[in-house]
Amino acid sequence: MRKQKLVMIGNGMAGVRTIEELLKLDSELYDITIFGAEPHPNYNRILLSPVLAGEQTLEQIVLNDLDWYKSNGVNLHLGKTITKIDRQERTVTANDGTVESYDRLLLATGSLPFILPVPGNDLPGVIAYRDIKDTNEMIDVATRYKNAVVIGGGLLGLEAANGLALRGMKVTVVHLAEWLMERQLDQTAAELLQKSLEEKGLNFLLKTSTEALISNAEGDRVGHIRFKGGLEIPADLVVMAAGIKPNTSLAESAGLHCQRGIVVNDTLQTFDPRVYAVGECASHRGTAYGLVAPLFEQAKVCANHLAEHGIGRYEGSVTSTKLKVTGVDLFSAGNFMGGEGTEEITLADPIGGVYKKLVLKDDRLVGACMFGDTADSTWYFKLMRDEQSVAEIRDTLMFGESNIGDVGHQGHNKAGGMTDADEVCGCNGVTKGTIVKAIREQGLFTLDEVKKCTKASSSCGSCTGLVEQVLMNVLGTDYSATPRKKSICGCSDLSHEEIRQAIRTGHLISQEQVRNELSWRTPNGCATCRPALNYYLISTWPHEARDDPQSRFINERAHANIQKDGTYSVVPRMFGGLTTPAELRRIADVAEKYKVPTVKVTGGQRIDLLGIKKDDLPAVWKELNMPSGHAYGKSIRTVKTCVGDEHCRFGTQSSMKMGVELERMLFGMYSPHKVKLAVSGCPRNCAEAGIKDVGIIGVESGWELYIGGNGGIKTEVAEFLCKVKTDEEVREYSGAFLQLYREEAWYLDRTVHYLARVGMEYIKQKVVDDAESRKTLYERLLFDLKDAPDPWKDFERAGVDVRQFKTIPIVEVGNV
Amino acid sequence: MSETAQLDQWQKITTLEEIPILGARVIRAKVGDVAIFRNSENEVFAILDQCPHKGGPLSQGIVHGKTVTCPLHSWNIYLASGCAVAPDEGCTKSFEVKVESGVVWLNREELQRTHG
Numbered sequence: 055m056r057k058q059k060l061v062m063i064g065n066g067m068a069g070v071r072t073i074e075e076l077l078k079l080d081s082e083l084y085d086i087t088i089f090g091a092e093p094h095p096n097y098n099r100i101l102l103s104p105v106l107a108g109e110q111t112l113e114q115i116v117l118n119d120l121d122w123y124k125s126n127g128v129n130l131h132l133g134k135t136i137t138k139i140d141r142q143e144r145t146v147t148a149n150d151g152t153v154e155s156y157d158r159l160l161l162a163t164g165s166l167p168f169i170l171p172v173p174g175n176d177l178p179g180v181i182a183y184r185d186i187k188d189t190n191e192m193i194d195v196a197t198r199y200k201n202a203v204v205i206g207g208g209l210l211g212l213e214a215a216n217g218l219a220l221r222g223m224k225v226t227v228v229h230l231a232e233w234l235m236e237r238q239l240d241q242t243a244a245e246l247l248q249k250s251l252e253e254k255g256l257n258f259l260l261k262t263s264t265e266a267l268i269s270n271a272e273g274d275r276v277g278h279i280r281f282k283g284g285l286e287i288p289a290d291l292v293v294m295a296a297g298i299k300p301n302t303s304l305a306e307s308a309g310l311h312c313q314r315g316i317v318v319n320d321t322l323q324t325f326d327p328r329v330y331a332v333g334e335c336a337s338h339r340g341t342a343y344g345l346v347a348p349l350f351e352q353a354k355v356c357a358n359h360l361a362e363h364g365i366g367r368y369e370g371s372v373t374s375t376k377l378k379v380t381g382v383d384l385f386s387a388g389n390f391m392g393g394e395g396t397e398e399i400t401l402a403d404p405i406g407g408v409y410k411k412l413v414l415k416d417d418r419l420v421g422a423c424m425f426g427d428t429a430d431s432t433w434y435f436k437l438m439r440d441e442q443s444v445a446e447i448r449d450t451l452m453f454g455e456s457n458i459g460d461v462g463h464q465g466h467n468k469a470g471g472m473t474d475a476d477e478v479c480g481c482n483g484v485t486k487g488t489i490v491k492a493i494r495e496q497g498l499f500t501l502d503e504v505k506k507c508t509k510a511s512s513s514c515g516s517c518t519g520l521v522e523q524v525l526m527n528v529l530g531t532d533y534s535a536t537p538r539k540k541s542i543c544g545c546s547d548l549s550h551e552e553i554r555q556a557i558r559t560g561h562l563i564s565q566e567q568v569r570n571e572l573s574w575r576t577p578n579g580c581a582t583c584r585p586a587l588n589y590y591l592i593s594t595w596p597h598e599a600r601d602d603p604q605s606r607f608i609n610e611r612a613h614a615n616i617q618k619d620g621t622y623s624v625v626p627r628m629f630g631g632l633t634t635p636a637e638l639r640r641i642a643d644v645a646e647k648y649k650v651p652t653v654k655v656t657g658g659q660r661i662d663l664l665g666i667k668k669d670d671l672p673a674v675w676k677e678l679n680m681p682s683g684h685a686y687g688k689s690i691r692t693v694k695t696c697v698g699d700e701h702c703r704f705g706t707q708s709s710m711k712m713g714v715e716l717e718r719m720l721f722g723m724y725s726p727h728k729v730k731l732a733v734s735g736c737p738r739n740c741a742e743a744g745i746k747d748v749g750i751i752g753v754e755s756g757w758e759l760y761i762g763g764n765g766g767i768k769t770e771v772a773e774f775l776c777k778v779k780t781d782e783e784v785r786e787y788s789g790a791f792l793q794l795y796r797e798e799a800w801y802l803d804r805t806v807h808y809l810a811r812v813g814m815e816y817i818k819q820k821v822v823d824d825a826e827s828r829k830t831l832y833e834r835l836l837f838d839l840k841d842a843p844d845p846w847k848d849f850e851r852a853g854v855d856v857r858q859f860k861t862i863p864i865v866e867v868g869n870v
Numbered sequence: 871m872s873e874t875a876q877l878d879q880w881q882k883i884t885t886l887e888e889i890p891i892l893g894a895r896v897i898r899a900k901v902g903d904v905a906i907f908r909n910s911e912n913e914v915f916a917i918l919d920q921c922p923h924k925g926g927p928l929s930q931g932i933v934h935g936k937t938v939t940c941p942l943h944s945w946n947i948y949l950a951s952g953c954a955v956a957p958d959e960g961c962t963k964s965f966e967v968k969v970e971s972g973v974v975w976l977n978r979e980e981l982q983r984t985h986g
Contacts, residue, residue: 507957512944513943577911578892578909578934578935579934580932580939581931581932581944585932604891604932604933605892605932607941608931608932608941612930616927616930616941618924618942620927620930855890855893857888857890858893861896861897861903862883862884862888863898864881864883864897864898864899
């Protein structure tokens with residue numbers, strides 16, 4: 055069968071990204087032809103500003119070199135402008151007479167600069183700022199002339215002005231509005247920006263409109279600019295940066311419906327079903343986007359439909375702004391001006407050069423405008439995109455959160471203040487310089503891409519916020535924030551939430567069912583989705599869905615912790631941190647018999663035997679004759695206890711007894727991530743219950759329950775849930791909360807992340823206020839944990855494949 | 871190929887049944903530990919049980935499609951070639967393997983070479 059023909063007009067970032075996404079989904083479906091008017095392969099238009107500023111070279115910003123087109127079988131026509139589309143014959147014609155037919159046509163013609171209709175706008179030395187040609191001309195002019203005027207004080211104009219000033223020109227920015235970047239900043243922030251740019255040597259003429267451009271004395275290029283009111287200043291170079299307009303003339307001449315852009319639906323299809331449009335030329339729900347992040351979202355959806363998968367809709371984007379001028383920290387997003395029905399929280403320190411404004415509507419963050427301190431901008435942007443209620447954190451909202459861990463990056467929380475040699479990712483030893491270089495040279499746009507290429511933030515994740523800041527600083531506005539709906543992994547476009555729901559409502563009990571019903575792209579998933587699916591299945595349908603050991607990480611498959619040399623560590627359970635002389639003797643015997651190189655007391659009040667060979671594990675377990683400590687699992691780990699009133703003169707409650715009871719109740723509990731508890735017998739809190747998933751503190755009149763604490767990457771203090779009287783209540787309330795977490799959290803979320811997502815009010819309502827809800831949650835937990843097998847003893851029921859503990863010997867022929 | 875020639879060139883290792891689906895077994899050979907994988911299509915692959923990154927035991931990883939994810943730092947390795955999936959780089963040794971009537975054979979000579 056003949057392959058279908060896909061023709062793309064335009065060879066820019068949005069278009070080529072669509073082709074890349076399409077090739078990923080189906081590389082066989084189409085013969086692809088691309089027409090580009092510029093003589094260059096696809097390059098990173100965003101980085102023209104750093105090129106102009108002398109921070110990067112043109113070679114460095116190429117995204118897809120000619121080899122890429124060749125190796126993907128893409129037929130590329132460079133330097134050819136399409137002049138005609140014939141929708142009846144389904145052909146396109148280029149200015150050199152080339153004719154190409156299509157089955158599907160993709161328009162990615164981008165935008166054109168708006169050139170002021172004033173006399174002299176066609177003089178040599180009057181240019182726009184859109185492409186490599188413009189950039190080269192500006193670099194060249196800067197070596198020979200002195201005075202530059204930039205018309206337009208928006209994002210592009212200011213970046214151009216900054217670049218020209220760095221190249222030694224005297225630059226004046228002319229702007230029609232009352233303040234700079236009026237579409238992205240309020241007046242206060244804009245004035246701070248202007249002040250800091252003036253300190254860099256730029257001049258500004260606000261509320262000024264241009265009347266004419268006048269040629270120089272020789273009459274060979276522009277020499278002066280005259281404004282309304284008569285003021286005239288020298289200008290050897292005039293850069294028009296007063297705005298862009300979607301390039302729709304070709305589409306219009308082909309009779310496609312255009313209205314400030316080529317009108318497309320949520321699948322990026324134009325009014326002609328064979329014709330799609332993406333990027334700056336497309337108008338979606340009345341908006342033509344000019345930033346890369348939304349364009350890449352469009353690319354993904356469009357590719358999906360071109361590949362005939364037919365899933366996914368583009369529903370518009372919330373965009374944010376960040377100026378790419380080194381040393382200027384500025385951020386704005388959403389409805390930053392406020393207005394009817396909105397409330398504002400502001401912080402202004404004009405002398406310190408810091409200004410922050412947050413705009414709220416109905417308890418949700420709808421806009422932000424910041425200058426001088428933008429460390430928390432990624433967090434604010436996330437709150438906006440997630441439309442998360444901020445009612446509970448309103449009083450501290452202004453001070454930011456920064457999703458940055460406490461450790462691993464030298465205490466830094468602002469990427470801007472770090473040098474290239476400073477370490478961002480302490481796990482993998484990745485410096486800021488390495489990340490910046492990778493973003494620039496390999497054309498990265500998203501956190502995931504940075505993770506993949508540099509490994510930064512790919513281990514513990516505590517530096518994710520910092521990496522996002524670095525991305526934002528390098529790419530400016532075009533930083534592509536993690537999409538609102540985060541898919542589970544590359545195997546599916548569905549989110550954790552959607553998958554959990556599908557498993558529940560569809561009563562799915564096996565991974566094959568899930569992958570079939572939800573159209574997985576891979577035959578058996580990957581190392582990211584398999585463990586998650588396995589957990590979702592067994593936690594949603596306990597005693598019904600079958601646990602799949604091959605979908606568990608090695609530690610949960612071998613029931614021991616793998617170490618860097620491939621040996622394992624074994625931690626037997628000591629309920630509540632209590633042990634006996636007999637147990638200690640057996641541990642000592644095992645340690646000697648199996649020559650255990652390291653015996654260590656753990657933070658969870660038990661003993662770790664490190665360096666055991668995998669083949670020895672079953673024998674070690676048998677001889678220890680103690681229950682599995684599950685120190686290897688996304689599961690209940692330990693219940694740490696203090697001595698309590700049985701011995702301690704300050705004790706008010708029997709914390710050891712309570713701890714042992716809780717740990718016995720929760721034995722064998724698998725969960726989205728590890729779960730740690732602690733019970734203290736008085737408020738001195740020697741068991742450190744304040745940093746546990748569930749912390750219980752005894753007081754004279756009963757027990758206080760705290761949830762969502764964490765002592766790891768980012769220290770989080772547990773929040774007060776409620777106070778109860780009896781031991782049975784402690785079990786019921788703790789159990790109900792843990793079951794809620796088990797049923798609703800996303801895989802690998804700790805309780806603190808779950809709590810942050812759903813809010814304390816919600817949990818209180820389900821666990822404290824509604825007695826019926828609490829009881830059923832608790833009952834479901836007990837049902838799930840009923841007869842939980844000990845994987846160190848009951849291999850059969852715990853699904854432990856014992857073949858893994860036997861190395862296959864080489865048996866010489868003859869003995870076979 | 872005659873029965874003797876086959877026996878000479880190939881070393882019988884185990885049966886297909888003995889390798890878990892989407893799992894692996896380890897054989898201890900002169901060349902080092904060799905991981906034998908079986909995927910969901912019942913294809914069998916043999917590579918040195920050492921991740922090209924930091925030597926992690928690949929046999930302990932999660933098997934998916936025709937790749938395995940190393941348990942130490944989550945590199946993905948192609949089972950057929952032993953090479954890392956981009957953007958990671960590096961290869962571990964891969965071994966010839968054949969399965970006949972449910973019996974898994976490896977190339978005797980390859981197993982006896984010393985690892986170098």
